[in-house]
Amino acid sequence: MNIPSKFDSEASEDKWYSYWIHNDYFHSEPDHRTPYTIVIPPPNVTGILHMGHMLNNTIQDVLIRRARMKGLNACWVPGTDHASIATEAKVVQRLKEQGIEKSDLTREAFLGHAWSWTHEHGGIILEQLKKLGCSCDWKRTKFTMDPDLSESVIRVFISLYEKGKIYRGHRMVNWDPEAQTTLSDEEVIYEERQGNLYYLQYTVVNSNEKITIATTRPETILGDTAVAVHPKDERFNHLHGKKVIVPIVGREIPIITDPYVDIEFGTGCLKITPAHDENDKAIGEKHGLEIIDIFNANATLNSFGLHYEGKDRFVVRKEITKELSEKGYLVKKEPHLHKVGTSERTKAVIEPRLSDQWFLKMKELAQPALEAVLDSDEIQLFPKKFNNTYRHWMENIRDWNISRQLWWGHQIPAYYYGDGNNDFVVAASAEEALQKAIEKTKNASLQLSDLRQDPDTLDTWFSSWLWPISVFDGIRFPDNEEINYYYPTNDLVTGPDIIFFWVARMIISGYEFRDEKPFSNVYLTGLVRDKQGRKMSKQLGNSPDALGLIKEFGADGVRVGLLLSAAAGNDLLFDESLCQQGKNFSNKIWNATRLIQGWEVSEDAHQPLYSKQGLEWYEAKFQSTLVEIEDHFSKYRISDALMAIYKLVWDDFCSWLLEIVKPPYGSPIDRISYQKAVYYLEQNLKLLHPFMPFLTEEIWQFLEQRTPDKALIVSQWPEMKKFDKTLLKNFETSVSLVANIRSIRKEKNVSFKEALSLVCLGDSYAIPNLEIVQKLGNIDTVTFVNEKPSKAVSFRVDAFEFFIPMTVGDVTEELEKIQEELKYAKGFLTSVQKKLSNERFVSGAPEKVVAVEKQKEADALAKIATLEASLESLKS
RNA sequence: GGGCGAUUAGCUCAGUUGGUUUAGAGCACUUGGUUUACACCCAAGGGGUCGGGGGUUCGAAUCCCUCAUCGCCCACCA
Numbered sequence: 001m002n003i004p005s006k007f008d009s010e011a012s013e014d015k016w017y018s019y020w021i022h023n024d025y026f027h028s029e030p031d032h033r034t035p036y037t038i039v040i041p042p043p044n045v046t047g048i049l050h051m052g053h054m055l056n057n058t059i060q061d062v063l064i065r066r067a068r069m070k071g072l073n074a075c076w077v078p079g080t081d082h083a084s085i086a087t088e089a090k091v092v093q094r095l096k097e098q099g100i101e102k103s104d105l106t107r108e109a110f111l112g113h114a115w116s117w118t119h120e121h122g123g124i125i126l127e128q129l130k131k132l133g134c135s136c137d138w139k140r141t142k143f144t145m146d147p148d149l150s151e152s153v154i155r156v157f158i159s160l161y162e163k164g165k166i167y168r169g170h171r172m173v174n175w176d177p178e179a180q181t182t183l184s185d186e187e188v189i190y191e192e193r194q195g196n197l198y199y200l201q202y203t204v205v206n207s208n209e210k211i212t213i214a215t216t217r218p219e220t221i222l223g224d225t226a227v228a229v230h231p232k233d234e235r236f237n238h239l240h241g242k243k244v245i246v247p248i249v250g251r252e253i254p255i256i257t258d259p260y261v262d263i264e265f266g267t268g269c270l271k272i273t274p275a276h277d278e279n280d281k282a283i284g285e286k287h288g289l290e291i292i293d294i295f296n297a298n299a300t301l302n303s304f305g306l307h308y309e310g311k312d313r314f315v316v317r318k319e320i321t322k323e324l325s326e327k328g329y330l331v332k333k334e335p336h337l338h339k340v341g342t343s344e345r346t347k348a349v350i351e352p353r354l355s356d357q358w359f360l361k362m363k364e365l366a367q368p369a370l371e372a373v374l375d376s377d378e379i380q381l382f383p384k385k386f387n388n389t390y391r392h393w394m395e396n397i398r399d400w401n402i403s404r405q406l407w408w409g410h411q412i413p414a415y416y417y418g419d420g421n422n423d424f425v426v427a428a429s430a431e432e433a434l435q436k437a438i439e440k441t442k443n444a445s446l447q448l449s450d451l452r453q454d455p456d457t458l459d460t461w462f463s464s465w466l467w468p469i470s471v472f473d474g475i476r477f478p479d480n481e482e483i484n485y486y487y488p489t490n491d492l493v494t495g496p497d498i499i500f501f502w503v504a505r506m507i508i509s510g511y512e513f514r515d516e517k518p519f520s521n522v523y524l525t526g527l528v529r530d531k532q533g534r535k536m537s538k539q540l541g542n543s544p545d546a547l548g549l550i551k552e553f554g555a556d557g558v559r560v561g562l563l564l565s566a567a568a569g570n571d572l573l574f575d576e577s578l579c580q581q582g583k584n585f586s587n588k589i590w591n592a593t594r595l596i597q598g599w600e601v602s603e604d605a606h607q608p609l610y611s612k613q614g615l616e617w618y619e620a621k622f623q624s625t626l627v628e629i630e631d632h633f634s635k636y637r638i639s640d641a642l643m644a645i646y647k648l649v650w651d652d653f654c655s656w657l658l659e660i661v662k663p664p665y666g667s668p669i670d671r672i673s674y675q676k677a678v679y680y681l682e683q684n685l686k687l688l689h690p691f692m693p694f695l696t697e698e699i700w701q702f703l704e705q706r707t708p709d710k711a712l713i714v715s716q717w718p719e720m721k722k723f724d725k726t727l728l729k730n731f732e733t734s735v736s737l738v739a740n741i742r743s744i745r746k747e748k749n750v751s752f753k754e755a756l757s758l759v760c761l762g763d764s765y766a767i768p769n770l771e772i773v774q775k776l777g778n779i780d781t782v783t784f785v786n787e788k789p790s791k792a793v794s795f796r797v798d799a800f801e802f803f804i805p806m807t808v809g810d811v812t813e814e815l816e817k818i819q820e821e822l823k824y825a826k827g828f829l830t831s832v833q834k835k836l837s838n839e840r841f842v843s844g845a846p847e848k849v850v851a852v853e854k855q856k857e858a859d860a861l862a863k864i865a866t867l868e869a870s871l872e873s874l875k876s
Numbered sequence: 877g878g879g880c881g882a883u884u885a886g887c888u889c890a891g892u893u894g895g896u897u898u899a900g901a902g903c904a905c906u907u908g909g910u911u912u913a914c915a916c917c918c919a920a921g922g923g924g925u926c927g928g929g930g931g932u933u934c935g936a937a938u939c940c941c942u943c944a945u946c947g948c949c950c951a952c953c954a
Binding site for chain 1: 879880881887888889890892895896897898901902903904907908909911912913914916917918919920921933934935947948949950951952953954
């Protein structure tokens with residue numbers, strides 16, 4: 001069969017992807033083999049593929065394909081996450097566009113809309129992953145709101161509640177006024193913003209004295225219930241126990257003393273608003289202050305806002321500043337840089353708000369997870385520097401606010417039967433809840449209709465933290481075959497941005513629910529940035545269209561482009577030229593195949609010595625590279641592994657081996673060399689396959705002569721064998737000779753077509769791979785002499801001198817070249833001798849090191865002698 | 877405010893516990909190339925006082941101190 005002259009990536013991608021699917025190569029079932037498992041970081045169900053996903057999933061695919069070829073039972077579980085806030089926000093948005101408010105809908109009706117949105121957009125991203133070539137076990141696709149996974153979440157909630165780990169608390173939480181829900185601490189991003197520090201005067205009751213407080217949020221004075229000063233701040237001693245009047249509101253509030261106040265900051269007087277600041281709340285509790293909440297859920301002011309009622313907090317900030325100024329309360333306003341908490345999802349400014357929420361106690365749960373990473377090394381993070389980040393978070397872990405005021409998600413299985421703080425039970429169903437409620441209250445007359453389920457849902461991460469367990473149904477059936485076989489999984493590939501959200505919590509849940517780690521290694525990728533180092537974002541429009549790239553450069557090209565410069569944990573500055581490089585590489589491999597395929601094989605032809613030498617060398621080269629590659633993989637240095645293969649294929653295989661083996665024009669190739677060339681091409685394809693699955697499968701299937709494996713995807717990864725290192729060393733000498741000859745051709749303008757002679761000084765020097773040198777240098781005769789030829793250009797390899805006879809008009813150039821070499825050699829010798837003449841080096845350094853230095857000295861001396869002799873003969 | 881990590885060729889990065897050439901790779905660059913796989917190519921080249929300063933050592937890109945710049949994470953200073 002003839003191979004087409006161009007590689008058609010698009011056609012190949014569709015063809016081989018369907019072929020793999022059709023043959024069920026991605027599917028895994030427990031068997032006698034050792035499992036190798038990866039669970040995908042589930043993307044948002046309605047999300048679309050971006051560069052981060054591409055990088056992340058390419059790495060996973062490389063790992064899983066390689067594992068598959070190594071004979072492991074490779075299982076990559078795909079799936080999606082319901083992403084409560086993000087999805088609910090999108091659905092609310094869409095409804096708004098249709099003129100429907102969420103508040104107009106019943107919970108059931110809203111969920112109906114959310115599900116249809118999910119069905120409409122859900123899974124698009126999984127289809128996109130297929131375009132990339134991801135070999136996920138699609139039959140195992142999971143969604144965090146699948147019935148089995150949902151049931152697992154509810155069970156876990158109940159079990160933690162029963163263990164006393166989950167409690168309901170009235171706390172200051174992070175309120176997102178846009179999504180109108182609370183957020184966990186991790187979902188709040190602090191941004192530095194330019195604001196103002198407002199200095200406001202409060203009049204002391206029954207006095208003309210005024211005190212000045214400083215605040216960044218003048219609108220919150222409406223909720224002030226005290227002014228605090230430091231007990232040791234003598235400026236305010238006379239005011240202890242007095243009261244002041246809050247401007248505009250006219251409320252009298254006490255002056256209290258608390259060491260929390262920083263004497264140095266602002267005026268040393270701090271207004272206390274317990275409803276809207278966590279510290280103020282603490283001080284308020286300590287001093288028994290009144291709590292006045294001035295905001296509605298959407299951060300407009302409520303009736304405590306007086307004439308500002310109904311207006312947004314930021315509008316009020318402006319307007320109240322004006323009023324305060326007009327009425328003379330505002331002393332001054334100065335610019336002030338401070339951090340503002342914003343919502344990770346909606347970007348809205350977070351409002352600290354007091355409310356009843358569900359919390360998970362973390363301190364004890366975190367302990368085994370902390371030890372697994374930092375003490376026992378049961379779980380390793382790559383790169384290791386993230387251990388510190390991990391430690392810091394785990395050691396300072398705070399209780400996790402797991403309730404969200406959303407409808408899209410897992411509804412909290414708590415059922416209220418009364419209005420008291422404790423009038424609820426936690427149960428898997430309403431019926432069960434009724435039983436429990438009756439037992440608890442001893443009130444047999446309770447009806448289902450008396451129960452009211454908590455309207456809140458659980459934080460999305462409260463379901464994804466179970467992912468490695470729940471996808472194998474290990475929560476509901478802790479002893480099932482699948483969980484026992486696939487768990488713990490092997491590698492997790494994700495971004496460092498979700499190390500707390502997800503990675504740490506999965507480790508926690510793994511130990512809590514399975515008493516075992518969820519995975520052994522965590523590969524943390526970097527962020528994909530644009531060429532200028534900016535984060536890729538929709539607003540900047542600097543995020544390339546993922547599928548467009550695949551179309552332009554081929555999935556293989558894009559994969560290679562992404563991986564070439566993606567060291568673990570390092571951000572990747574993405575540039576399309578990287579994909580171009582990947583595409584060029586595809587082209588190179590394709591053409592190498594075409595070359596080999598085009599050879600005519602002769603059964604009679606003898607194998608030339610150069611082919612034999614070349615193939616023997618390549619065997620050694622391949623093996624030494626394989627060692628290197630395995631080492632890179634073991635350290636998760638994926639890009640280094642790829643680069644090693646890239647050089648092996650491009651330089652060693654194409655530029656050297658194929659040029660060596662290539663038969664002269666018009667001649668056929670001998671059978672042995674041909675078979676070996678094809679064999680090594682196949683070996684190369686195996687190494688390449690995890691990185692470039694489509695191209696390699698296409699070529700593999702083209703080759704007539706094949707190893708017994710049917711498809712490359714399930715072929716066997718090359719075995720490591722012993723190899724002869726001297727072959728490599730000798731070949732380097734040959735390479736050096738060839739390079740020198742080529743260099744001389746270029747300098748002297750001698751065409752490659754013109755054969756040259758090579759003269760070697762000395763009679764017994766065995767030039768390694770002489771036949772190869774002759775072929776690649778186009779050398780017709782080689783002679784050994786004891787006298788330097790008079791008309792020739794020279795070069796030196798190791799300590800030996802070679803000549804290429806030719807009429808040299810001007811010896812100046814030759815002289816300069818030798819002098820240059822001499823200068824270098826002498827400089828080198830000096831540095832070596834400096835070391836050797838140092839008494840303390842000779843006595844202090846290890847013997848081996850000294851011996852090496854002595855050898856260097858001897859070599860340099862020999863080379864200098866040669867060069868000087870050459871100079872002499874040229875000058876004479 | 878605290879912690880962590882970086883700083884090596886024009887760009888992106890290697891450089892393993894200090895010692896194999898006077899520091900490497902890929903890309904880019906320069907020069908030459910219509911040889912019968914590939915110009916998405918071939919060949920040959922140029923390019924770095926390893927951020928600055930100080931120290932330890934026989935020997936430092938590598939260890940210590942210090943300064944500078946950048947990045948990330950964490951933290952309740954109004």
